[in-house]
Amino acid sequence: MKIERAEAAQLLSLNKFNVDEEEPHIVLNKDICRQCTDKPCLYVCPAVLYKLDKNGEISFDYAGCLECGTCRVMCKNKGIVKWEYPRGTFGLSLRYG
Amino acid sequence: MSESEKFDAIIVGAGPAGAACAYTLAREGKEVLVIERGDTPGSKNVTGGRIYTYALEMLDQGLSEEAALERKVTREQVMLLGGQRAITIDFHDPSFNRDGHPPMSYTVLRAPFDEWLAGKAEEMGAMVACGIRVDGLIEKDGKITGVIAGEDEMYADVVVAADGVNSLLAQKAGLIGEIDFNTVGVGVKEVIELPASTIEERFRLTNPEEGVACMILGCTEGIHGGGFLYTNKESISLGCVFMPGEVARHKKSIQEIFQDLKMHPAVYPLIAGGETVEYSGHLVGEAGYRGIPKQIYREGFVMIGDAAGFVINTGYSVRGMDLAILSGIAAARAIVNASSPAEIGPLYMQELERIQLLPTMRATDGYFDVLQTGWLYDRMPALATAVMADLYSVDAQPPAKLSRGIREQMKAHGISVWDVIKLGFKGVKI
C-alpha cells in the first residue's frame, strides 16, 4: 500500500490472518458492555476492532485481531468474558514483525 | 506422554528469551522442548526495534555476526515535534562500531530474527514445536510438573515461561494477578518498504550496512509515550507507543494518532514513495525495575524475558530483547547447576545478579520517575520548537532578548522554572 493516511481496515488487509472460524478467541458479553460508560476498548485497540453500532452498542469482530492483549488489560468492567490467544496455527502470522 | 518420559525443561515461547534459554540448555546436553503458538518462531512477535549485540555474544561468541539482523546503528536520533515544527538531534559516534568488534547494536525484524535464533537452538539439539498453544500448567503436590496443550500433557523438571508480556502462564501459576494498565504501553507499527539506496540517501548513510535509530517525542497528543523509527535493510519500521490508560481518557484512537505521526511534515518525507507491507500491535512493559513481579519462580516454574517484566525504557532507548536473552541464559545456568528442582528458582535469582540483569534494571529505575513527567510529551517539545522558531525568525524589527524570549515561551507553554527544577531533581537520581 502506498504511503497515505490509512484506515485500520486498509492496514489490516496487508497482514496474513488464518481466522479460526470455529472458535473465537475473544468473546464479549454485550449486556456488560452496555453498562460500561468509558468504553476504553474503542480507543486503545490498534486494529480498531471495537466500534459503536448505530444503537450505540459495541460491535466487535475478532478476525483482524493483532493479539496484543491491550483490550484485555483495559477492560475493567469485564465485558470481555473470554480472552485467549488464538488456538495454535490460527490468527496473525507476521512476515516482518 | 507419561510422567516417566519427561523433559529436563519445557520452554513456552520461542521469542529471544525462550530461544536463548533453549540454546544454552541444549548445549549443556539437556533435553529441551520449546513450544511456540505461532506457525514459525517470530510470527507473533513485534519489536521496535534494535537489539544490542552484547547479549548475543554472551549467548555464544560470534553469534551476532551470523544473526539475521538488519543494519548496524551508526546514527542515534531524537526528534521533537511541536505542531508542524520539528527539531532533530543526530548523534554519530564511530567508536560504537569499531573494526574488529561487533557493532554495538543492529536494527532488527522479528520474524526472520526469531526464526534464526530458534533454529540455532535446534542445531544445538533443542526440540522446537510450533503451531501449539499451551493452555495450562500441570500441578502436583504444589509443584509445577508440566504443561497442557489441547489434549496433550507434557512433563518436565521445570517449565520456563517465556511467553511474553501478556504472560498467561505466570497468571495460571498464581505469580501475577491481572496486568495493571499503568505498567504497560501499547505499540503500533507499520513496516514500510523502500529501496536500500533511498534509505541511505534520506538518512545520510554511506553504505547498506549502516542504519538509524530514532525516537520521536511530541507525537502522542500529550499522552505518555513516543514514536520510533528504525531503518532496516530495505524497509523502515515506524511506530508509536502509548500508555493505554491515558488513551482511554483522551478518547482518540491510537491508530489515528499514529497516522498523524506518519503524515507529519518532518516524518512523511522519510517514508514517501514507500509501501506499507505490514501493520502490527503489541504491548511493552513500561515500569522497569518496579514492573518485575515480587516472585518470578516457584518450584518447577521460572519466568524469563517480558514475562518477568525485564524491559528498560529510558526514553531515548528501549531494551527488552537483550534482557530477554540474558534472562534465558541465567535460567538455563540455574537449571544446569541445580541439584534438585527446588534449587532452580533461588539459583536463577543469583544468576540474574551475576549476569548483571537485575543490577542494570536497578540502575535505570529512576528513568521511570522522569518519564512520569506529563509535560515531556507535549509542552516540552512544543516549547523547544517554539524557542527554535524565535531564534531563527528574522524580520525588520530588532530581536527580543533571548533570555526574555525563552521565559515568555515557557510561560506561554505552561512550564515553570520550578517544573524544570523538579525534573532536574528526578534526573540527578538516575
Ligand SMILES: Cc1cc2nc3c(=O)[nH]c(=O)nc-3n(C[C@H](O)[C@H](O)[C@H](O)COP(=O)(O)OP(=O)(O)OC[C@H]3O[C@@H](n4cnc5c(N)ncnc54)[C@H](O)[C@@H]3O)c2cc1C
Ligand atoms: C513497540 C515495541 C518496541 C520495542 N522496541 C524494542 C527495541 O527497540 N529494543 C529492544 O531490545 N526491545 C524492544 N521492545 C521490547 C522487546 O520486543 C521485548 O522485550 C522482547 O520481545 C521480549 O522477548 P520475549 O522472548 O520475552 O517475549 P516475546 O518476544 O513476546 O516472545 C513470547 C513468545 O511466546 C509465545 N507464546 C505466548 N503464549 C504462548 C502460549 N500460551 N503457548 C505457546 N507459545 C506462546 C509467543 O508467540 C512468542 O513467540 C519493544 C517492544 C514493543 C512492543
Ligand code: SF4
Ligand atoms: S488483542 Fe489487541 S488487536 Fe486484538 S482486539 Fe484486543 S486490543 Fe484489539
Ligand code: SF4
Ligand atoms: S471496555 Fe470491556 S466492558 Fe467496556 S465496552 Fe469495552 S469490552 Fe465492553
